[in-house]
Amino acid sequence: MIDQAKLLRELVKEKKSKSKAAEKRQTRTIAVTSGKGGVGKSNFALNFALSLIQKNKKVLIFDVDLGFANVDVLLGRSNKESIATMLEKDFSIWDIIEEGPNGLLFISGGSGFKDLFQLDEVKLNKIFSELSSLQGFVDYIILDTGAGLSYENLRFILAADDVILVTTPEPTSITDAYSIVKMLHSRDQNIHIKLIINQCSNEKEGKQTAENFTxxxxxxxxxxxxxxxxxxxxxxxxxxxxxxxxxxxEFPNCQASRALQKVSSKYLQTPLPFKLGIKGFLIKMLFK
Ligand SMILES: Nc1ncnc2c1ncn2[C@@H]1O[C@H](COP(=O)(O)OP(=O)(O)OP(=O)(O)O)[C@@H](O)[C@H]1O
Ligand SMILES: [Mg+2]
Incomplete structure:
Protein backbone atom coordinates (compact mmCIF):
# COMPACT_ATOMS: atom_id res chain seq x y z
CA MET A 1 0.00 0.00 0.00
CA ILE A 2 1.47 3.36 -1.04
CA ASP A 3 1.56 5.94 1.76
CA GLN A 4 0.47 9.35 0.45
CA ALA A 5 1.73 11.34 3.46
CA LYS A 6 5.19 9.75 3.21
CA LEU A 7 5.42 10.50 -0.53
CA LEU A 8 4.38 14.12 0.03
CA ARG A 9 6.99 14.57 2.79
CA GLU A 10 9.67 13.21 0.47
CA LEU A 11 8.53 15.55 -2.31
CA VAL A 12 8.71 18.60 -0.02
CA LYS A 13 12.28 17.60 0.92
CA GLU A 14 13.19 17.12 -2.76
CA LYS A 15 11.76 20.54 -3.67
CA LYS A 16 13.57 22.29 -0.83
CA SER A 17 16.88 20.75 -1.76
CA LYS A 18 16.63 21.94 -5.38
CA SER A 19 17.53 25.56 -5.96
CA LYS A 20 14.90 27.60 -7.80
CA ALA A 21 17.32 28.16 -10.67
CA ALA A 22 17.70 24.42 -11.13
CA GLU A 23 13.98 24.08 -11.83
CA LYS A 24 13.08 24.93 -15.40
CA ARG A 25 9.42 25.52 -14.75
CA GLN A 26 7.23 25.13 -11.69
CA THR A 27 4.34 23.33 -13.44
CA ARG A 28 1.26 24.41 -11.52
CA THR A 29 -1.95 22.45 -11.78
CA ILE A 30 -5.19 24.36 -12.11
CA ALA A 31 -8.58 22.64 -11.85
CA VAL A 32 -11.39 24.38 -13.73
CA THR A 33 -14.69 23.32 -12.23
CA SER A 34 -18.30 24.30 -11.57
CA GLY A 35 -21.28 23.25 -9.51
CA LYS A 36 -23.81 23.24 -12.33
CA GLY A 37 -23.01 21.73 -15.73
CA GLY A 38 -22.94 23.65 -18.99
CA VAL A 39 -21.76 26.96 -17.51
CA GLY A 40 -18.75 27.25 -19.83
CA LYS A 41 -15.90 25.36 -18.08
CA SER A 42 -14.47 23.65 -21.16
CA ASN A 43 -14.60 26.80 -23.26
CA PHE A 44 -13.01 28.74 -20.45
CA ALA A 45 -10.28 26.14 -19.88
CA LEU A 46 -9.38 25.95 -23.56
CA ASN A 47 -9.35 29.68 -24.28
CA PHE A 48 -7.67 30.54 -20.97
CA ALA A 49 -4.94 28.05 -21.90
CA LEU A 50 -4.51 29.68 -25.31
CA SER A 51 -4.39 33.10 -23.76
CA LEU A 52 -1.62 31.98 -21.36
CA ILE A 53 0.26 30.63 -24.38
CA GLN A 54 -0.01 34.04 -26.04
CA LYS A 55 1.70 35.35 -22.89
CA ASN A 56 4.61 32.98 -23.44
CA LYS A 57 3.58 30.17 -21.13
CA LYS A 58 3.66 26.50 -22.01
CA VAL A 59 0.31 24.89 -21.25
CA LEU A 60 -1.22 21.43 -21.32
CA ILE A 61 -4.93 20.75 -20.92
CA PHE A 62 -5.84 17.51 -19.20
CA ASP A 63 -9.45 16.61 -19.92
CA VAL A 64 -10.62 14.76 -16.84
CA ASP A 65 -14.35 15.13 -17.45
CA LEU A 66 -14.84 11.39 -17.17
CA GLY A 67 -18.36 11.26 -18.55
CA PHE A 68 -18.28 13.90 -21.25
CA ALA A 69 -14.73 14.76 -22.25
CA ASN A 70 -14.98 17.30 -25.05
CA VAL A 71 -11.94 19.56 -25.27
CA ASP A 72 -11.00 17.61 -28.41
CA VAL A 73 -14.43 18.32 -29.91
CA LEU A 74 -14.00 22.04 -29.23
CA LEU A 75 -10.78 21.79 -31.21
CA GLY A 76 -12.38 19.85 -34.06
CA ARG A 77 -10.35 16.74 -33.24
CA SER A 78 -11.13 13.31 -31.96
CA ASN A 79 -8.59 12.08 -29.50
CA LYS A 80 -7.72 8.49 -30.22
CA GLU A 81 -5.28 8.02 -27.39
CA SER A 82 -5.84 8.72 -23.72
CA ILE A 83 -4.62 7.75 -20.25
CA ALA A 84 -6.84 4.68 -20.61
CA THR A 85 -5.14 3.58 -23.86
CA MET A 86 -1.73 4.46 -22.41
CA LEU A 87 -2.37 1.79 -19.79
CA GLU A 88 -3.90 -0.68 -22.22
CA LYS A 89 -1.12 -0.43 -24.82
CA ASP A 90 1.70 0.31 -22.39
CA PHE A 91 2.40 3.61 -24.15
CA SER A 92 4.38 6.47 -22.67
CA ILE A 93 2.84 9.85 -21.90
CA TRP A 94 4.56 11.27 -25.01
CA ASP A 95 2.59 8.82 -27.19
CA ILE A 96 -0.73 10.19 -26.03
CA ILE A 97 -0.10 13.95 -25.95
CA GLU A 98 -1.84 15.74 -28.81
CA GLU A 99 -0.82 19.12 -30.13
CA GLY A 100 -3.47 21.75 -30.79
CA PRO A 101 -3.21 25.30 -32.14
CA ASN A 102 -0.27 27.54 -31.12
CA GLY A 103 1.55 24.66 -29.43
CA LEU A 104 -1.25 23.90 -26.98
CA LEU A 105 -0.83 20.38 -25.63
CA PHE A 106 -3.72 18.23 -24.53
CA ILE A 107 -4.46 14.79 -23.20
CA SER A 108 -7.66 13.13 -22.17
CA GLY A 109 -8.52 10.61 -19.52
CA GLY A 110 -10.53 8.40 -21.84
CA SER A 111 -13.43 6.21 -20.90
CA GLY A 112 -11.39 3.58 -19.03
CA PHE A 113 -10.17 6.39 -16.81
CA LYS A 114 -13.49 6.15 -14.99
CA ASP A 115 -12.08 3.21 -13.07
CA LEU A 116 -8.99 5.17 -12.07
CA PHE A 117 -9.65 4.76 -8.41
CA GLN A 118 -10.00 1.02 -8.69
CA LEU A 119 -6.72 0.50 -10.57
CA ASP A 120 -4.07 -1.80 -9.13
CA GLU A 121 -0.80 -0.45 -7.79
CA VAL A 122 1.19 -1.29 -10.93
CA LYS A 123 -1.12 0.85 -13.09
CA LEU A 124 -1.26 3.68 -10.56
CA ASN A 125 2.55 3.70 -10.49
CA LYS A 126 2.62 3.76 -14.28
CA ILE A 127 0.32 6.81 -14.37
CA PHE A 128 2.44 8.45 -11.67
CA SER A 129 5.76 7.92 -13.41
CA GLU A 130 4.47 8.88 -16.89
CA LEU A 131 2.65 12.04 -15.82
CA SER A 132 5.49 13.04 -13.47
CA SER A 133 7.69 13.52 -16.49
CA LEU A 134 5.61 16.62 -17.30
CA GLN A 135 7.15 18.33 -14.25
CA GLY A 136 9.27 21.19 -15.55
CA PHE A 137 8.07 20.60 -19.13
CA VAL A 138 5.04 22.91 -19.02
CA ASP A 139 4.19 25.93 -16.87
CA TYR A 140 0.53 25.02 -16.37
CA ILE A 141 -1.56 21.90 -16.47
CA ILE A 142 -5.19 22.89 -16.72
CA LEU A 143 -7.67 20.22 -15.70
CA ASP A 144 -11.08 20.48 -17.32
CA THR A 145 -13.22 18.64 -14.78
CA GLY A 146 -16.82 17.52 -14.90
CA ALA A 147 -19.48 19.51 -13.05
CA GLY A 148 -20.54 18.79 -9.51
CA LEU A 149 -19.40 16.82 -6.54
CA SER A 150 -18.67 13.29 -7.74
CA TYR A 151 -16.01 11.37 -5.83
CA GLU A 152 -13.62 11.51 -8.81
CA ASN A 153 -14.13 15.23 -9.30
CA LEU A 154 -13.37 15.96 -5.67
CA ARG A 155 -10.16 13.96 -5.86
CA PHE A 156 -8.99 15.94 -8.91
CA ILE A 157 -9.96 19.31 -7.48
CA LEU A 158 -8.48 18.73 -4.03
CA ALA A 159 -5.20 17.59 -5.56
CA ALA A 160 -4.73 20.67 -7.79
CA ASP A 161 -2.66 23.72 -6.82
CA ASP A 162 -5.45 26.18 -7.72
CA VAL A 163 -9.15 25.89 -8.38
CA ILE A 164 -10.97 28.12 -10.83
CA LEU A 165 -14.68 27.97 -10.14
CA VAL A 166 -16.89 28.98 -13.05
CA THR A 167 -20.45 30.14 -12.51
CA THR A 168 -22.99 32.18 -14.39
CA PRO A 169 -25.04 34.88 -12.62
CA GLU A 170 -28.10 32.58 -12.56
CA PRO A 171 -29.24 31.60 -9.05
CA THR A 172 -29.13 27.86 -9.83
CA SER A 173 -25.52 28.09 -10.95
CA ILE A 174 -24.61 30.28 -7.96
CA THR A 175 -26.24 27.92 -5.45
CA ASP A 176 -24.38 24.93 -6.88
CA ALA A 177 -21.10 26.86 -6.90
CA TYR A 178 -21.64 27.68 -3.23
CA SER A 179 -22.11 23.95 -2.46
CA ILE A 180 -18.77 23.25 -4.16
CA VAL A 181 -16.99 25.89 -2.08
CA LYS A 182 -18.58 24.53 1.10
CA MET A 183 -17.51 20.97 0.34
CA LEU A 184 -13.96 21.90 -0.74
CA HIS A 185 -13.46 24.19 2.24
CA SER A 186 -14.63 21.48 4.63
CA ARG A 187 -11.99 19.13 3.18
CA ASP A 188 -9.16 21.63 2.88
CA GLN A 189 -9.26 25.03 4.59
CA ASN A 190 -6.21 26.24 2.65
CA ILE A 191 -7.57 25.51 -0.82
CA HIS A 192 -7.13 28.39 -3.30
CA ILE A 193 -10.36 29.10 -5.11
CA LYS A 194 -10.74 31.82 -7.72
CA LEU A 195 -14.03 32.83 -9.24
CA ILE A 196 -15.00 33.40 -12.85
CA ILE A 197 -18.41 34.82 -13.63
CA ASN A 198 -19.21 33.65 -17.14
CA GLN A 199 -22.05 34.66 -19.42
CA CYS A 200 -22.85 37.88 -17.57
CA SER A 201 -24.83 40.61 -19.38
CA ASN A 202 -22.09 43.15 -18.68
CA GLU A 203 -19.18 43.80 -16.35
CA LYS A 204 -21.43 45.52 -13.82
CA GLU A 205 -23.57 42.41 -13.44
CA GLY A 206 -20.44 40.24 -13.24
CA LYS A 207 -18.92 42.42 -10.51
CA GLN A 208 -22.13 42.50 -8.51
CA THR A 209 -22.51 38.71 -8.74
CA ALA A 210 -18.91 38.14 -7.65
CA GLU A 211 -19.21 40.60 -4.77
CA ASN A 212 -22.38 38.95 -3.49
CA PHE A 213 -20.91 35.47 -3.81
CA THR A 214 -17.62 36.23 -2.10
CA GLU A 250 -11.43 32.76 -34.28
CA PHE A 251 -12.69 36.08 -32.89
CA PRO A 252 -9.71 37.63 -31.07
CA ASN A 253 -11.38 41.01 -30.72
CA CYS A 254 -14.80 39.88 -29.56
CA GLN A 255 -15.97 40.86 -26.07
CA ALA A 256 -15.39 37.40 -24.62
CA SER A 257 -11.82 37.25 -25.98
CA ARG A 258 -10.96 40.66 -24.62
CA ALA A 259 -12.38 39.76 -21.22
CA LEU A 260 -10.43 36.50 -21.22
CA GLN A 261 -7.16 38.28 -21.97
CA LYS A 262 -7.78 40.44 -18.89
CA VAL A 263 -8.42 37.31 -16.85
CA SER A 264 -5.19 35.61 -17.87
CA SER A 265 -3.19 38.82 -17.24
CA LYS A 266 -4.71 39.04 -13.78
CA TYR A 267 -3.95 35.39 -13.12
CA LEU A 268 -0.31 35.89 -14.07
CA GLN A 269 0.00 39.03 -11.98
CA THR A 270 -1.30 37.43 -8.79
CA PRO A 271 1.61 36.13 -6.72
CA LEU A 272 1.12 32.47 -5.86
CA PRO A 273 2.56 30.66 -2.86
CA PHE A 274 4.84 27.64 -3.08
CA LYS A 275 3.08 24.48 -4.22
CA LEU A 276 4.05 20.95 -5.11
CA GLY A 277 3.15 20.96 -8.82
CA ILE A 278 2.34 17.92 -10.91
CA LYS A 279 4.06 15.40 -8.65
CA GLY A 280 2.18 16.70 -5.62
CA PHE A 281 -1.03 16.59 -7.64
CA LEU A 282 -0.41 12.99 -8.65
CA ILE A 283 0.45 11.84 -5.16
CA LYS A 284 -2.69 13.42 -3.73
CA MET A 285 -4.88 12.23 -6.58
CA LEU A 286 -3.67 8.67 -6.99
CA PHE A 287 -2.61 7.46 -3.58
CA LYS A 288 -4.58 7.46 -0.35
N1 LIG B 1 -19.31 33.56 -22.48
C1 LIG B 1 -20.21 32.87 -23.19
N2 LIG B 1 -21.07 33.51 -24.01
C2 LIG B 1 -22.00 32.85 -24.72
N3 LIG B 1 -22.14 31.51 -24.69
C3 LIG B 1 -21.33 30.81 -23.90
C4 LIG B 1 -20.31 31.44 -23.12
N4 LIG B 1 -19.64 30.47 -22.44
C5 LIG B 1 -20.22 29.30 -22.78
N5 LIG B 1 -21.24 29.50 -23.65
C6 LIG B 1 -22.14 28.49 -24.25
O1 LIG B 1 -22.31 27.44 -23.32
C7 LIG B 1 -22.07 26.20 -23.95
C8 LIG B 1 -21.51 25.23 -22.95
O2 LIG B 1 -20.17 25.56 -22.67
P1 LIG B 1 -19.11 24.48 -22.17
O3 LIG B 1 -19.22 23.23 -22.95
O4 LIG B 1 -17.81 25.17 -22.13
O5 LIG B 1 -19.69 24.24 -20.70
P2 LIG B 1 -19.19 23.18 -19.63
O6 LIG B 1 -19.35 23.84 -18.29
O7 LIG B 1 -17.84 22.67 -19.96
O8 LIG B 1 -20.27 22.03 -19.79
P3 LIG B 1 -20.22 20.55 -19.14
O9 LIG B 1 -20.62 20.73 -17.70
O10 LIG B 1 -21.23 19.80 -19.95
O11 LIG B 1 -18.80 20.05 -19.28
C9 LIG B 1 -21.13 26.52 -25.11
O12 LIG B 1 -21.27 25.61 -26.15
C10 LIG B 1 -21.56 27.90 -25.52
O13 LIG B 1 -22.57 27.83 -26.49
MG1 LIG C 1 -17.13 20.68 -20.24
Missing part, protein backbone atom coordinates in the same frame (compact mmCIF):
# COMPACT_ATOMS: atom_id res chain seq x y z
CA UNK A 215 -19.43 38.13 0.68
CA UNK A 216 -21.63 35.08 1.37
CA UNK A 217 -18.70 32.60 1.42
CA UNK A 218 -16.81 34.92 3.74
CA UNK A 219 -19.74 35.39 6.08
CA UNK A 220 -21.04 31.84 6.29
CA UNK A 221 -17.92 29.77 5.63
CA UNK A 222 -15.22 32.24 6.64
CA UNK A 223 -13.68 31.42 3.29
CA UNK A 224 -12.02 34.12 1.22
CA UNK A 225 -12.30 33.65 -2.50
CA UNK A 226 -10.50 35.76 -5.06
CA UNK A 227 -12.34 37.00 -8.14
CA UNK A 228 -10.44 36.32 -11.31
CA UNK A 229 -12.82 38.07 -13.68
CA UNK A 230 -15.94 38.26 -15.78
CA UNK A 231 -16.67 36.95 -19.24
CA UNK A 232 -19.74 38.45 -20.91
CA UNK A 233 -22.30 36.46 -22.76
CA UNK A 234 -21.13 36.72 -26.35
CA UNK A 235 -22.70 35.08 -29.41
CA UNK A 236 -19.20 34.59 -30.84
CA UNK A 237 -18.52 31.91 -28.21
CA UNK A 238 -21.34 29.78 -29.57
CA UNK A 239 -20.38 30.64 -33.17
CA UNK A 240 -16.83 29.46 -32.51
CA UNK A 241 -18.07 26.24 -30.85
CA UNK A 242 -20.14 25.50 -33.97
CA UNK A 243 -17.01 25.99 -36.09
CA UNK A 244 -15.04 23.83 -33.63
CA UNK A 245 -12.53 26.61 -33.19
CA UNK A 246 -11.47 28.35 -29.95
CA UNK A 247 -13.20 31.75 -29.78
CA UNK A 248 -9.93 33.46 -28.75
CA UNK A 249 -8.35 32.51 -32.08
Missing amino acids: AVTERFLEKQIGTLGFIPSDANVSNAVKKQQPFLL
Whole structure:
Protein backbone atom coordinates (compact mmCIF):
# COMPACT_ATOMS: atom_id res chain seq x y z
CA MET A 1 0.00 0.00 0.00
CA ILE A 2 1.47 3.36 -1.04
CA ASP A 3 1.56 5.94 1.76
CA GLN A 4 0.47 9.35 0.45
CA ALA A 5 1.73 11.34 3.46
CA LYS A 6 5.19 9.75 3.21
CA LEU A 7 5.42 10.50 -0.53
CA LEU A 8 4.38 14.12 0.03
CA ARG A 9 6.99 14.57 2.79
CA GLU A 10 9.67 13.21 0.47
CA LEU A 11 8.53 15.55 -2.31
CA VAL A 12 8.71 18.60 -0.02
CA LYS A 13 12.28 17.60 0.92
CA GLU A 14 13.19 17.12 -2.76
CA LYS A 15 11.76 20.54 -3.67
CA LYS A 16 13.57 22.29 -0.83
CA SER A 17 16.88 20.75 -1.76
CA LYS A 18 16.63 21.94 -5.38
CA SER A 19 17.53 25.56 -5.96
CA LYS A 20 14.90 27.60 -7.80
CA ALA A 21 17.32 28.16 -10.67
CA ALA A 22 17.70 24.42 -11.13
CA GLU A 23 13.98 24.08 -11.83
CA LYS A 24 13.08 24.93 -15.40
CA ARG A 25 9.42 25.52 -14.75
CA GLN A 26 7.23 25.13 -11.69
CA THR A 27 4.34 23.33 -13.44
CA ARG A 28 1.26 24.41 -11.52
CA THR A 29 -1.95 22.45 -11.78
CA ILE A 30 -5.19 24.36 -12.11
CA ALA A 31 -8.58 22.64 -11.85
CA VAL A 32 -11.39 24.38 -13.73
CA THR A 33 -14.69 23.32 -12.23
CA SER A 34 -18.30 24.30 -11.57
CA GLY A 35 -21.28 23.25 -9.51
CA LYS A 36 -23.81 23.24 -12.33
CA GLY A 37 -23.01 21.73 -15.73
CA GLY A 38 -22.94 23.65 -18.99
CA VAL A 39 -21.76 26.96 -17.51
CA GLY A 40 -18.75 27.25 -19.83
CA LYS A 41 -15.90 25.36 -18.08
CA SER A 42 -14.47 23.65 -21.16
CA ASN A 43 -14.60 26.80 -23.26
CA PHE A 44 -13.01 28.74 -20.45
CA ALA A 45 -10.28 26.14 -19.88
CA LEU A 46 -9.38 25.95 -23.56
CA ASN A 47 -9.35 29.68 -24.28
CA PHE A 48 -7.67 30.54 -20.97
CA ALA A 49 -4.94 28.05 -21.90
CA LEU A 50 -4.51 29.68 -25.31
CA SER A 51 -4.39 33.10 -23.76
CA LEU A 52 -1.62 31.98 -21.36
CA ILE A 53 0.26 30.63 -24.38
CA GLN A 54 -0.01 34.04 -26.04
CA LYS A 55 1.70 35.35 -22.89
CA ASN A 56 4.61 32.98 -23.44
CA LYS A 57 3.58 30.17 -21.13
CA LYS A 58 3.66 26.50 -22.01
CA VAL A 59 0.31 24.89 -21.25
CA LEU A 60 -1.22 21.43 -21.32
CA ILE A 61 -4.93 20.75 -20.92
CA PHE A 62 -5.84 17.51 -19.20
CA ASP A 63 -9.45 16.61 -19.92
CA VAL A 64 -10.62 14.76 -16.84
CA ASP A 65 -14.35 15.13 -17.45
CA LEU A 66 -14.84 11.39 -17.17
CA GLY A 67 -18.36 11.26 -18.55
CA PHE A 68 -18.28 13.90 -21.25
CA ALA A 69 -14.73 14.76 -22.25
CA ASN A 70 -14.98 17.30 -25.05
CA VAL A 71 -11.94 19.56 -25.27
CA ASP A 72 -11.00 17.61 -28.41
CA VAL A 73 -14.43 18.32 -29.91
CA LEU A 74 -14.00 22.04 -29.23
CA LEU A 75 -10.78 21.79 -31.21
CA GLY A 76 -12.38 19.85 -34.06
CA ARG A 77 -10.35 16.74 -33.24
CA SER A 78 -11.13 13.31 -31.96
CA ASN A 79 -8.59 12.08 -29.50
CA LYS A 80 -7.72 8.49 -30.22
CA GLU A 81 -5.28 8.02 -27.39
CA SER A 82 -5.84 8.72 -23.72
CA ILE A 83 -4.62 7.75 -20.25
CA ALA A 84 -6.84 4.68 -20.61
CA THR A 85 -5.14 3.58 -23.86
CA MET A 86 -1.73 4.46 -22.41
CA LEU A 87 -2.37 1.79 -19.79
CA GLU A 88 -3.90 -0.68 -22.22
CA LYS A 89 -1.12 -0.43 -24.82
CA ASP A 90 1.70 0.31 -22.39
CA PHE A 91 2.40 3.61 -24.15
CA SER A 92 4.38 6.47 -22.67
CA ILE A 93 2.84 9.85 -21.90
CA TRP A 94 4.56 11.27 -25.01
CA ASP A 95 2.59 8.82 -27.19
CA ILE A 96 -0.73 10.19 -26.03
CA ILE A 97 -0.10 13.95 -25.95
CA GLU A 98 -1.84 15.74 -28.81
CA GLU A 99 -0.82 19.12 -30.13
CA GLY A 100 -3.47 21.75 -30.79
CA PRO A 101 -3.21 25.30 -32.14
CA ASN A 102 -0.27 27.54 -31.12
CA GLY A 103 1.55 24.66 -29.43
CA LEU A 104 -1.25 23.90 -26.98
CA LEU A 105 -0.83 20.38 -25.63
CA PHE A 106 -3.72 18.23 -24.53
CA ILE A 107 -4.46 14.79 -23.20
CA SER A 108 -7.66 13.13 -22.17
CA GLY A 109 -8.52 10.61 -19.52
CA GLY A 110 -10.53 8.40 -21.84
CA SER A 111 -13.43 6.21 -20.90
CA GLY A 112 -11.39 3.58 -19.03
CA PHE A 113 -10.17 6.39 -16.81
CA LYS A 114 -13.49 6.15 -14.99
CA ASP A 115 -12.08 3.21 -13.07
CA LEU A 116 -8.99 5.17 -12.07
CA PHE A 117 -9.65 4.76 -8.41
CA GLN A 118 -10.00 1.02 -8.69
CA LEU A 119 -6.72 0.50 -10.57
CA ASP A 120 -4.07 -1.80 -9.13
CA GLU A 121 -0.80 -0.45 -7.79
CA VAL A 122 1.19 -1.29 -10.93
CA LYS A 123 -1.12 0.85 -13.09
CA LEU A 124 -1.26 3.68 -10.56
CA ASN A 125 2.55 3.70 -10.49
CA LYS A 126 2.62 3.76 -14.28
CA ILE A 127 0.32 6.81 -14.37
CA PHE A 128 2.44 8.45 -11.67
CA SER A 129 5.76 7.92 -13.41
CA GLU A 130 4.47 8.88 -16.89
CA LEU A 131 2.65 12.04 -15.82
CA SER A 132 5.49 13.04 -13.47
CA SER A 133 7.69 13.52 -16.49
CA LEU A 134 5.61 16.62 -17.30
CA GLN A 135 7.15 18.33 -14.25
CA GLY A 136 9.27 21.19 -15.55
CA PHE A 137 8.07 20.60 -19.13
CA VAL A 138 5.04 22.91 -19.02
CA ASP A 139 4.19 25.93 -16.87
CA TYR A 140 0.53 25.02 -16.37
CA ILE A 141 -1.56 21.90 -16.47
CA ILE A 142 -5.19 22.89 -16.72
CA LEU A 143 -7.67 20.22 -15.70
CA ASP A 144 -11.08 20.48 -17.32
CA THR A 145 -13.22 18.64 -14.78
CA GLY A 146 -16.82 17.52 -14.90
CA ALA A 147 -19.48 19.51 -13.05
CA GLY A 148 -20.54 18.79 -9.51
CA LEU A 149 -19.40 16.82 -6.54
CA SER A 150 -18.67 13.29 -7.74
CA TYR A 151 -16.01 11.37 -5.83
CA GLU A 152 -13.62 11.51 -8.81
CA ASN A 153 -14.13 15.23 -9.30
CA LEU A 154 -13.37 15.96 -5.67
CA ARG A 155 -10.16 13.96 -5.86
CA PHE A 156 -8.99 15.94 -8.91
CA ILE A 157 -9.96 19.31 -7.48
CA LEU A 158 -8.48 18.73 -4.03
CA ALA A 159 -5.20 17.59 -5.56
CA ALA A 160 -4.73 20.67 -7.79
CA ASP A 161 -2.66 23.72 -6.82
CA ASP A 162 -5.45 26.18 -7.72
CA VAL A 163 -9.15 25.89 -8.38
CA ILE A 164 -10.97 28.12 -10.83
CA LEU A 165 -14.68 27.97 -10.14
CA VAL A 166 -16.89 28.98 -13.05
CA THR A 167 -20.45 30.14 -12.51
CA THR A 168 -22.99 32.18 -14.39
CA PRO A 169 -25.04 34.88 -12.62
CA GLU A 170 -28.10 32.58 -12.56
CA PRO A 171 -29.24 31.60 -9.05
CA THR A 172 -29.13 27.86 -9.83
CA SER A 173 -25.52 28.09 -10.95
CA ILE A 174 -24.61 30.28 -7.96
CA THR A 175 -26.24 27.92 -5.45
CA ASP A 176 -24.38 24.93 -6.88
CA ALA A 177 -21.10 26.86 -6.90
CA TYR A 178 -21.64 27.68 -3.23
CA SER A 179 -22.11 23.95 -2.46
CA ILE A 180 -18.77 23.25 -4.16
CA VAL A 181 -16.99 25.89 -2.08
CA LYS A 182 -18.58 24.53 1.10
CA MET A 183 -17.51 20.97 0.34
CA LEU A 184 -13.96 21.90 -0.74
CA HIS A 185 -13.46 24.19 2.24
CA SER A 186 -14.63 21.48 4.63
CA ARG A 187 -11.99 19.13 3.18
CA ASP A 188 -9.16 21.63 2.88
CA GLN A 189 -9.26 25.03 4.59
CA ASN A 190 -6.21 26.24 2.65
CA ILE A 191 -7.57 25.51 -0.82
CA HIS A 192 -7.13 28.39 -3.30
CA ILE A 193 -10.36 29.10 -5.11
CA LYS A 194 -10.74 31.82 -7.72
CA LEU A 195 -14.03 32.83 -9.24
CA ILE A 196 -15.00 33.40 -12.85
CA ILE A 197 -18.41 34.82 -13.63
CA ASN A 198 -19.21 33.65 -17.14
CA GLN A 199 -22.05 34.66 -19.42
CA CYS A 200 -22.85 37.88 -17.57
CA SER A 201 -24.83 40.61 -19.38
CA ASN A 202 -22.09 43.15 -18.68
CA GLU A 203 -19.18 43.80 -16.35
CA LYS A 204 -21.43 45.52 -13.82
CA GLU A 205 -23.57 42.41 -13.44
CA GLY A 206 -20.44 40.24 -13.24
CA LYS A 207 -18.92 42.42 -10.51
CA GLN A 208 -22.13 42.50 -8.51
CA THR A 209 -22.51 38.71 -8.74
CA ALA A 210 -18.91 38.14 -7.65
CA GLU A 211 -19.21 40.60 -4.77
CA ASN A 212 -22.38 38.95 -3.49
CA PHE A 213 -20.91 35.47 -3.81
CA THR A 214 -17.62 36.23 -2.10
CA ALA A 215 -19.43 38.13 0.68
CA VAL A 216 -21.63 35.08 1.37
CA THR A 217 -18.70 32.60 1.42
CA GLU A 218 -16.81 34.92 3.74
CA ARG A 219 -19.74 35.39 6.08
CA PHE A 220 -21.04 31.84 6.29
CA LEU A 221 -17.92 29.77 5.63
CA GLU A 222 -15.22 32.24 6.64
CA LYS A 223 -13.68 31.42 3.29
CA GLN A 224 -12.02 34.12 1.22
CA ILE A 225 -12.30 33.65 -2.50
CA GLY A 226 -10.50 35.76 -5.06
CA THR A 227 -12.34 37.00 -8.14
CA LEU A 228 -10.44 36.32 -11.31
CA GLY A 229 -12.82 38.07 -13.68
CA PHE A 230 -15.94 38.26 -15.78
CA ILE A 231 -16.67 36.95 -19.24
CA PRO A 232 -19.74 38.45 -20.91
CA SER A 233 -22.30 36.46 -22.76
CA ASP A 234 -21.13 36.72 -26.35
CA ALA A 235 -22.70 35.08 -29.41
CA ASN A 236 -19.20 34.59 -30.84
CA VAL A 237 -18.52 31.91 -28.21
CA SER A 238 -21.34 29.78 -29.57
CA ASN A 239 -20.38 30.64 -33.17
CA ALA A 240 -16.83 29.46 -32.51
CA VAL A 241 -18.07 26.24 -30.85
CA LYS A 242 -20.14 25.50 -33.97
CA LYS A 243 -17.01 25.99 -36.09
CA GLN A 244 -15.04 23.83 -33.63
CA GLN A 245 -12.53 26.61 -33.19
CA PRO A 246 -11.47 28.35 -29.95
CA PHE A 247 -13.20 31.75 -29.78
CA LEU A 248 -9.93 33.46 -28.75
CA LEU A 249 -8.35 32.51 -32.08
CA GLU A 250 -11.43 32.76 -34.28
CA PHE A 251 -12.69 36.08 -32.89
CA PRO A 252 -9.71 37.63 -31.07
CA ASN A 253 -11.38 41.01 -30.72
CA CYS A 254 -14.80 39.88 -29.56
CA GLN A 255 -15.97 40.86 -26.07
CA ALA A 256 -15.39 37.40 -24.62
CA SER A 257 -11.82 37.25 -25.98
CA ARG A 258 -10.96 40.66 -24.62
CA ALA A 259 -12.38 39.76 -21.22
CA LEU A 260 -10.43 36.50 -21.22
CA GLN A 261 -7.16 38.28 -21.97
CA LYS A 262 -7.78 40.44 -18.89
CA VAL A 263 -8.42 37.31 -16.85
CA SER A 264 -5.19 35.61 -17.87
CA SER A 265 -3.19 38.82 -17.24
CA LYS A 266 -4.71 39.04 -13.78
CA TYR A 267 -3.95 35.39 -13.12
CA LEU A 268 -0.31 35.89 -14.07
CA GLN A 269 0.00 39.03 -11.98
CA THR A 270 -1.30 37.43 -8.79
CA PRO A 271 1.61 36.13 -6.72
CA LEU A 272 1.12 32.47 -5.86
CA PRO A 273 2.56 30.66 -2.86
CA PHE A 274 4.84 27.64 -3.08
CA LYS A 275 3.08 24.48 -4.22
CA LEU A 276 4.05 20.95 -5.11
CA GLY A 277 3.15 20.96 -8.82
CA ILE A 278 2.34 17.92 -10.91
CA LYS A 279 4.06 15.40 -8.65
CA GLY A 280 2.18 16.70 -5.62
CA PHE A 281 -1.03 16.59 -7.64
CA LEU A 282 -0.41 12.99 -8.65
CA ILE A 283 0.45 11.84 -5.16
CA LYS A 284 -2.69 13.42 -3.73
CA MET A 285 -4.88 12.23 -6.58
CA LEU A 286 -3.67 8.67 -6.99
CA PHE A 287 -2.61 7.46 -3.58
CA LYS A 288 -4.58 7.46 -0.35
N1 LIG B 1 -19.31 33.56 -22.48
C1 LIG B 1 -20.21 32.87 -23.19
N2 LIG B 1 -21.07 33.51 -24.01
C2 LIG B 1 -22.00 32.85 -24.72
N3 LIG B 1 -22.14 31.51 -24.69
C3 LIG B 1 -21.33 30.81 -23.90
C4 LIG B 1 -20.31 31.44 -23.12
N4 LIG B 1 -19.64 30.47 -22.44
C5 LIG B 1 -20.22 29.30 -22.78
N5 LIG B 1 -21.24 29.50 -23.65
C6 LIG B 1 -22.14 28.49 -24.25
O1 LIG B 1 -22.31 27.44 -23.32
C7 LIG B 1 -22.07 26.20 -23.95
C8 LIG B 1 -21.51 25.23 -22.95
O2 LIG B 1 -20.17 25.56 -22.67
P1 LIG B 1 -19.11 24.48 -22.17
O3 LIG B 1 -19.22 23.23 -22.95
O4 LIG B 1 -17.81 25.17 -22.13
O5 LIG B 1 -19.69 24.24 -20.70
P2 LIG B 1 -19.19 23.18 -19.63
O6 LIG B 1 -19.35 23.84 -18.29
O7 LIG B 1 -17.84 22.67 -19.96
O8 LIG B 1 -20.27 22.03 -19.79
P3 LIG B 1 -20.22 20.55 -19.14
O9 LIG B 1 -20.62 20.73 -17.70
O10 LIG B 1 -21.23 19.80 -19.95
O11 LIG B 1 -18.80 20.05 -19.28
C9 LIG B 1 -21.13 26.52 -25.11
O12 LIG B 1 -21.27 25.61 -26.15
C10 LIG B 1 -21.56 27.90 -25.52
O13 LIG B 1 -22.57 27.83 -26.49
MG1 LIG C 1 -17.13 20.68 -20.24
